[in-house]
Amino acid sequence: MTRRSLMDAAAARFGWRRAYGDTTEVDALLTEQSETAYTAATEHAALATGKNHDALAVQPGVLDVRGRILDDALYLEGVLTGARNRGLPSEVIERLEDVVDHAHELTVLLADAARATTAYAGSGN
Incomplete structure (x- = not known):
């Protein structure tokens, strides 16, 4: 386990998330997330x-997926409200x-896709 992984695991145990002070660290995390996902x-x-x-x-x-994204969208709305209230850049x-x-x-597109699946229910198409 890398040092960052240990620090992140310890922070997660307490419900904390780590913030990164420069784009190099953020870019490394973004790359790691992408590699894992792909x-x-x-x-x-x-x-x-x-x-x-x-x-x-x-x-x-x-x-x-729609439910998870909707939850995340609403979470991000809260983040946005906080950013506005705190006068962030x-x-x-x-x-x-x-x-x-x-x-x-x-979420709208995913709802449309879910509805579209019912049009073909039982048709095998």
């Missing part, structure tokens, strides 16, 4: 191919606004 994506694709035999089989996963606020808007748009 590694898992190969397995997800294989499982989904076997599991999602028709349109209705896709629906539970889409609904689960306008660039930070603008980026958070973009993220919140995009997250809400994504």
Whole structure:
């Protein structure tokens, strides 16, 4: 386990999240997150191919993802409100606004995808 992993694990145990003071550390974490996600994506694709035999089989996963993203969007709305109330830099606020808007748009698209699965319920298509 790396030193950062140990520090993050200890912080998580107390419900804390670590903040990084420079873009190098943030970029390293973003790269690590991306590598982990893309590694898992190969397995997800294989499982989904076997599991999602028709349109209705896709629906539970889409609904689960929508719920998680909606929770995250609402969390980020709170972060944005706090940033505004504390007078954080306008660039930070603008980026958070973009993220919140995009997250809400994504929940709408996922809801549409979930609804679309019902149109093909039982058809095998």
